[in-house]
Amino acid sequence: MVKYPTGSLTPYAKENNKPFSLQNKNKHKKAKSSVNFSDRGMTLEQQINESNKFYLIQDIAVVHKKPTPVQIVKVDYPKRSRAVIKEAYFRQASTTDYNGVYKGFYLDFEAKETRNKASFPLKNFHEHQIVHLDKCLKQKGICFTIIKFVSLNRYFVTPASFIINAWNQIDKSSVTLDEIIQNSYEIKSGYRPTLPYLDVVDKFILDRN
């Protein structure tokens, strides 16, 4: 690691400023080295984060990704340098990854990618995510998932109720692409925002009234 004259790690740290994700570590690097035309080389998480930044700056909505929950055990406080966490563990999250507010509505959603071409395996969802979405639905939140079929380059905004129902069927281990098409709104990736998922939220709001 490069140590800067002040002993600070800040310049090094800045390069790594994005939320850590084990699965996306390599994709991440790939995305950096390639020129970024719309969704090319971006993970779904990056596309959603970009979109949220756009929505935030334009005062359209306030949606943030929740930080990875970490249980911190040991912290060092080096002189003239910022605190370094020396021992910590990943904790189980109790919610979905994204929530926020849009036109007075509470939004809550989870983003999932699959390399499959004809179905989406339900094991991609963790039980706590299903339970959380169900709890938020009871409180009249607008709850959904954004599913990306990476190989097909197709994006679906699927109501949480459909996913919860599928999850609760004991004999069902996946939902087919056809089922997703029938129960979702498809969105196309674009430029500003990268992924215009609020267009679908507008439809959910209309359906509600």
Next chain:
Amino acid sequence: MVKYPTGSLTPYAKENNKPFSLQNKNKHKKAKSSVNFSDRGMTLEQQINESNKFYLIQDIAVVHKKPTPVQIVKVDYPKRSRAVIKEAYFRQASTTDYNGVYKGFYLDFEAKETRNKASFPLKNFHEHQIVHLDKCLKQKGICFTIIKFVSLNRYFVTPASFIINAWNQIDKSSVTLDEIIQNSYEIKSGYRPTLPYLDVVDKFILDRN
């Protein structure tokens, strides 16, 4: 540290399962060793977390504290043991600590303690918290702060608009207790929930209609 036969740190970890907070580390221990009558020995954060747990279990509201944002640099994967984060840094948060959904409304708030007896110093708020509360207000979220005067054992639910206005006055470094009384609803700590702040949210909802 106790290493268990499997090499797992899980039993040790479980004791530390609560979100880490530098300031509250010692208070935390104190709270554990004392019998817990209502708010006695609990920090404001603990009181709110307890209340949120109650609201969640009773299907009254879904409100969670956001995890501390951490930028992870190095992770070890020991055999037969869970991943250990070996190097990480605290990141600047971009939101408040708490948000969630209640009866279709988006809630967003920050909790602050002071040992002062006659005023609340505005430097307790960080700029990003004020900016975030303002952004959420524009999206019609219900935004507020819960202020605890520790020495007085008094709790106030204060609309974010009041705090933002005070913060934006250049010559103002604190708000007096009187100002807080005039612009807030006072709540009393109790048993179930520990801090019934949703009673005030109900008033905010009524005021709105």
